[in-house]
Amino acid sequence: MAQGQFLRNLIIETPSKPGNLGKVTMAIGQLNGDIGDIQTIKVGTLSTIREIALQCNDQEHLAEIVVAIENLKQGIKVQAVTDDVLQMHEGGKIHMKATHEIRSLADLRRVYTPGVASVCKTIQEDPEQANYFTGISNTVAIVTDGTAILGLGDIGPVAGMPVMEGKAVLFDQFVGISGIPILLDTSDPDEVVETVKHIHQGFGAILLEDIGSPHCFEIEERLKKELPIPVMHDDQHGTAVVALAAALTACKHVRVELANASVGQIGLGAAGLAISRMFMAYGVAEMKGTDPNPHAKEMLAEYGGTVVETMEEIMETCDLVIATTGVANLIKPEMIRKGQIILALSNPNAEISPEIALEAGAAYAADGRLVNNVLGFPGIFRGALNANAKSISYPMLIAAALAIVDSTKRDDLVPHPLDPNVHINVALAVEKVVYEEQENE
Ligand SMILES: NC(=O)c1ccc[n+]([C@@H]2O[C@H](COP(=O)([O-])OP(=O)(O)OC[C@H]3O[C@@H](n4cnc5c(N)ncnc54)[C@H](O)[C@@H]3O)[C@@H](O)[C@H]2O)c1
Numbered sequence: 461m462a463q464g465q466f467l468r469n470l471i472i473e474t475p476s477k478p479g480n481l482g483k484v485t486m487a488i489g490q491l492n493g494d495i496g497d498i499q500t501i502k503v504g505t506l507s508t509i510r511e512i513a514l515q516c517n518d519q520e521h522l523a524e525i526v527v528a529i530e531n532l533k534q535g536i537k538v539q540a541v542t543d544d545v546l547q548m549h550e551g552g553k554i555h556m557k558a559t560h561e562i563r564s565l566a567d568l569r570r571v572y573t574p575g576v577a578s579v580c581k582t583i584q585e586d587p588e589q590a591n592y593f594t595g596i597s598n599t600v601a602i603v604t605d606g607t608a609i610l611g612l613g614d615i616g617p618v619a620g621m622p623v624m625e626g627k628a629v630l631f632d633q634f635v636g637i638s639g640i641p642i643l644l645d646t647s648d649p650d651e652v653v654e655t656v657k658h659i660h661q662g663f664g665a666i667l668l669e670d671i672g673s674p675h676c677f678e679i680e681e682r683l684k685k686e687l688p689i690p691v692m693h694d695d696q697h698g699t700a701v702v703a704l705a706a707a708l709t710a711c712k713h714v715r716v717e718l719a720n721a722s723v724g725q726i727g728l729g730a731a732g733l734a735i736s737r738m739f740m741a742y743g744v745a746e747m748k749g750t751d752p753n754p755h756a757k758e759m760l761a762e763y764g765g766t767v768v769e770t771m772e773e774i775m776e777t778c779d780l781v782i783a784t785t786g787v788a789n790l791i792k793p794e795m796i797r798k799g800q801i802i803l804a805l806s807n808p809n810a811e812i813s814p815e816i817a818l819e820a821g822a823a824y825a826a827d828g829r830l831v832n833n834v835l836g837f838p839g840i841f842r843g844a845l846n847a848n849a850k851s852i853s854y855p856m857l858i859a860a861a862l863a864i865v866d867s868t869k870r871d872d873l874v875p876h877p878l879d880p881n882v883h884i885n886v887a888l889a890v891e892k893v894v895y896e897e898q899e900n901e
């Protein structure tokens with residue numbers, strides 16, 4: 461487990477006297493525990509109970525912190541350790557809700573039968589009307605086969621469901637799109653394509669998520685060709701958009717033109733190959749890449765990239781290094797050169813933590829929690845659906861990346877994901893490109 465990735469809440473009881481909370485936070489800090497929110501649950505005359513959100517390294521680190529707090533004695537006690545993350549998943553994270561409440565029999569007859577029949581007939585006569593009288597054009601299928609869930613690997617679609625539900629939450633909260641997870645029990649490209657084709661009519665667009673490489677490439681390409689609605693593999697293009705935005709901003713800070721920078725990609729799977737392709741499309745003169753898998757290297761060469769045999773060579777020769785391998789702590793501090801930009805994007809644990817990379821001399825460093833496709837995919841789909849796009853094109857993706865750059869506050873690398881402006885700006889930029897493309901058709 462990488463540093464600071466283990467989240468728990470401590471329920472702490474202290475005598476109701478000033479200074480006790482300070483003693484507890486000091487004990488946590490001395491052991492490098494990272495404190496998040498502190499909530500007071502109960503203030504009594506004798507004792508006060510608080511809930512302290514804690515990030516630590518692992519179970520062992522947690523146990524050390526608990527012992528240190530208990531050793532403060534003087535009535536200070538750890539009453540319980542709770543798992544906030546698990547609690548947040550109880551019963552799932554999404555729920556289909558009605559847009560109209562039925563309060564009377566008259567409402568029932570409008571919402572459902574017999575009233576609904578006239579709407580069915582309207583759509584039968586003119587299928588375009590489904591855009592107005594159903595939620596189809598605001599609903600996106602989040603399709604996974606569970607073969608590359610974050611960096612956890614092929615853990616299956618059901619184990620991956622919390623990620624899919626998470627993507628649906630982001631769609632809903634950031635851009636008002638209904639996301640419906642679709643879990644496939646096949647990875648065979650023919651079967652996946654056939655299944656998605658058979659269900660596509662219920663959706664305005666298709667988001668492919670955490671489908672591993674290389675089968676993700678064929679699946680996406682075929683679905684894009686065969687479906688009349690936007691299809692995007694998030695781990696490829698959502699990630700490439702955000703990586704490009706972060707790289708452009710980092711280069712601006714160090715006064716280097718991205719096109720002239722030497723850029724290296726470690727890991728040429730779904731994310732890595734798409735990042736390499738997007739950087740080359742943006743104008744990066746030489747895009748180096750490495751991967752133990754010969755087929756991945758062949759693909760980079762086919763796209764015009766330079767294959768490098770070892771990651772050490774990338775670390776030695778590149779100003780900007782991006783890693784998407786799924787391997788925690790792959791980049792060692794001694795490999796970092798002074799002034800390098802390091803984007804270690806694997807989730808849930810990065811190839812090197814930003815703190816360690818910066819300490820080792822990097823000019824800028826970020827991990828996959830910060831440089832995350834959450835900054836791209838919601839706005840890309842909102843823009844595409846608003847403009848009734850039939851597909852997602854490269855100019856739409858580049859416009860999304862530039863909108864992220866424009867939404868970034870001074871000194872930051874990327875915008876905060878909870879800043880609603882970023883999603884609105886991405887949507888508007890994408891929409892504009894679609895309208896231009898439609899005019900030129
Ligand atoms: N930050 C984000 O927004 C974001 C988005 C997508 C993916 N990711 C992360 O990127 C990682 C990869 O995702 P993916 O969908 O591309 O998976 P993938 O399985 O398609 O690709 C991983 C690639 O890394 C290669 N690899 C493994 N060990 C390596 C090593 N030691 N050196 C070089 N290459 C190595 C594999 O051979 C494979 O080609 C995951 O951890 C995922 O969480 C992050």
Ligand SMILES: O=C(O)C[C@H](O)C(=O)O
Pocket residue numbers: 609610611623670694695806807828832833834
């Ligand atoms: O889900 C995320 O946090 C980003 C990305 O899609 C990933 O697979 O890591």
Ligand SMILES: [Mg+2]
Pocket residue numbers: 610669670694695
């Ligand atoms: Mg993903």
